Amino acid sequence: MAQFMPLSQAVAENLRNGDVAAFEGFTHLIPTAAAHEAIRQGFRDLTLVRMTPDVVYDQMIGMGMAKKVIFSYAGNPGVGLLRRMRDAIENGWPNRIEVEEHSHAAMANAYEAGAAGLPCAIFRGYRGAGLAEVNPNIRSIVCPFTGEKLAAVPSVRPDVSFVHAQKADRKGNVLVEGIIGIQKEAVLAARRAVVTVEEVVDDFKGLHPNLTILPSWTITAISVVPGGAHPSYTHGYYARDNASYIEWDEIAADRDRFRAWMQANVLDASPEDFAARVASLRAA
Amino acid sequence: MAQFMPLSQAVAENLRNGDVAAFEGFTHLIPTAAAHEAIRQGFRDLTLVRMTPDVVYDQMIGMGMAKKVIFSYAGNPGVGLLRRMRDAIENGWPNRIEVEEHSHAAMANAYEAGAAGLPCAIFRGYRGAGLAEVNPNIRSIVCPFTGEKLAAVPSVRPDVSFVHAQKADRKGNVLVEGIIGIQKEAVLAARRAVVTVEEVVDDFKGLHPNLTILPSWTITAISVVPGGAHPSYTHGYYARDNASYIEWDEIAADRDRFRAWMQANVLDASPEDFAARVASLRAA
């Protein structure tokens, strides 16, 4: 049954050094506030899983928290490359990181299989693709009916997943809507799940029956953090801060500028600061 | 792109003798009107696929249309057995039928794999189960990462699927809501898909973005048949006719009574008759 608690407590109780951790969100609903709290608490040796390790993983990698990254697209969406992640891979700064690279189809299937309690996922993929040669976790099975060779990848089963969502009700059920991405699978595949939400409402009465709702008993902790997805967005609450994504390209280009920005905007900040960051992005 | 047409035409153009056909609906939204139209048109040698071959398959089997049934639960929900299907299996009346029997988990996964374009589905199932010994389409694969043996079944890819849904918009997009069952997978897994709907609305503007909508280009034909799921129900339109399910148990108990009922209520009837059958079941 989900417990409501401050984000600092939720992160402290559910993330550990050495964990396999997923901070998921497919462009929409990225759990930035949770990632920043993890940065403030200084966790180390994390295996960071994410289909699209964008700005928040660039920040966590740049702060030296990652031992390994499992991913399928490492870009700043619509802007360019991830300069801190590049620096770690190309130059070992601030530390070398291990890379396990997949395609989106593989990662999506791997999360799905994790949520489904399976050890692996099968799909028609990686045909002629170079990743199959460099990633030993890309294997295959043979269909016992047609003889077709299908790709197989291990399921993703994080120790802990962090996601951001629109809202919770008082019982701790959580609603995710809009571009729902891989949020549900990330929560159900994980041993522990921490959800940040924009707000808490009394109940979900009157909601359409087929919406994506995570029952309270699938979630470990819920923290209310208005604006907690910034510079990503929360459908129905505030828009994507595209200017921040563009700006990040410059900040991350230089190690010192990156460190200074992290000090001012993350280490010396708190979850409460997110509300102000999205104030001008809210619908009139 | 879906074409709107009368049900008689939709069935005539999309069902053929010898087809693998699915009339799907998990208790809710059963495409009874489409099944009755198929009975009137007298198709033969069908392989009928369905998780829960309830009253409509009892009727089609009793009318001698089935060569084979692929299923996972052959009961009259909440009432008892399917007496016409039993008569065919136990006594070969009106003809012997071949049976390919699975569990719900297997059928659900098989439809899912069909929609996903895969030749087979894998899942953790059939452990210690007798079906694995009598159904040669229950096989296994070994997880290439953990060595675990997992069950494998061939995907379901019907020649044609029939489903019932709440409504279409003028472009032919279709909304399914409530207990959505396996409807989406049945449509996406099939070569051709025929959908009966309660009504057509101008557009779907204002609908929540995450509802189950089948785009027009995934559907072959749409026919407007108010009440077309009776004695099953359509969430938001009319309730389940539980009395009819209970009554069916008596009708199907006797071959002559069954034939007489089919003559009066199916062979001598038309899709237009369904509206009156649900009139008293509609919300006040």
Added chain:
Amino acid sequence: MMAGTENQQGFTPNEIMTIAASRALRGSDVCFVGIGAPSAACNVARLTHAPDITLIYESGTIGTAPDVLPLSIGDGELCETAVTTVSVPEMFRYWLQGGRITIGFLGAAQLDRFGNINTTVIGDYDHPKTRLPGGGGAPEIATSAQEIYITMAQSKRGMVEKIDFFTSFGHGTGGDDRAKLGIDTKGPTLLITDLAIWKPDPVTKEFTVVSLHPGVTREKVQETCGWTVKFADRLEETPAPAALELKTLRDLKARTDAAHSGKAAPAANRGSKDG
């Protein structure tokens, strides 16, 4: 049939069976519910001592709280009152196979002493004497739910030495048969009949009577069972239904009968009729 006959103590065998099953459930349980006695038991638990219990029906309805018992596992009432309603593939993949069900309820046409269940055929599979509905969700409920509770009315036809078909696996031939097949869930841990409460022996896994319902004798249990019954050394008596339990169950059944006999109006619409 005896199940409908009220005994001297003011409750029927079916009622004590249902109420005994409801008592075995806790508020933290996530139950995969079948139609009939399991559905009644789960809802009595929800309406009495376990208001926070989570009820899941295989039609995709999660966290339902029906006011009347469903006739089918896909009645509209289940969807109307659910926390959320998912597709059937998702139900079997994420929720059952994902290991999220604590208690799976199963019934049986034939049951053996090790909790193996047949609901497929009486007689030979290829030439059955009686073709039963088949397994539905049961083969995977039996192995994916953390524990299995079985409810059934006792009879020599139903409780047999050897079942005709292994629809769903209980404890096999007993002992550690489940572990040998790589199954890491507990399997049948409780059998509640109209006469008694049974639990598997910790070692042999044979179902053993641990509690007789009020007024039931050892002889009556044996007469209605096709195998030689083992009784626990310390045999208890099942507490009679409390007034609240009985009233809750009977009110539920009365509401259910009223709703299913007439042509009930559909529940309030939560869909997109006006969209």
Added chain:
Amino acid sequence: MMAGTENQQGFTPNEIMTIAASRALRGSDVCFVGIGAPSAACNVARLTHAPDITLIYESGTIGTAPDVLPLSIGDGELCETAVTTVSVPEMFRYWLQGGRITIGFLGAAQLDRFGNINTTVIGDYDHPKTRLPGGGGAPEIATSAQEIYITMAQSKRGMVEKIDFFTSFGHGTGGDDRAKLGIDTKGPTLLITDLAIWKPDPVTKEFTVVSLHPGVTREKVQETCGWTVKFADRLEETPAPAALELKTLRDLKARTDAAHSGKAAPAANRGSKDG
């Protein structure tokens, strides 16, 4: 960069590339759209000759009709205007792998003459000179979409004799390499650059220039390409952008620039804010 410079004829190389790509699309197409030129081309097609075209972005948005071009594949505008928005696993399983995409658009950091694409690394995979974003959806788009259209600005760095990494498979070493791998989709059937339109030779599958954009010479195409370019016997000239095409593209870009430079207000809510 030349892409932004308007030439004497009143349009930029990037504009003719985008418009030429838009012309290749039909109303019956179901396009898996990437960000950048593909997104612009698909939306110009939708706003001009192919209003019924279906645009799908891998974030799960199906049948979108954005008023401004998205900066990311998951912009809110895509969801707001979509027929439906599904989960990412469903997108890759039912819609891409399910064979429902007619045209997949891909870009390339490095491209070879057989349509093989690298967006993963420059240099060695384990010790890269430049770590690029990686494949994302591309490895499966390349093999599951019925046809692949590639758009890119020409350069000797980008169009190379040998790519450093096979992110997504085109025609391999040419000929029937796809069939040999059991791939039954067509692969790259069109390459549209800022200078020319290329199609694979029917037998060798080597990309061959079939049409030069207005004012472009064979020499210019060769100068900006890292392999020896083959030209079709009958070399055509790409028709210059029509006024409507150019206006549609420029209006779209202007709306996009306005929306992304400022802090745009969120689009109208279709969620459950008040639920």
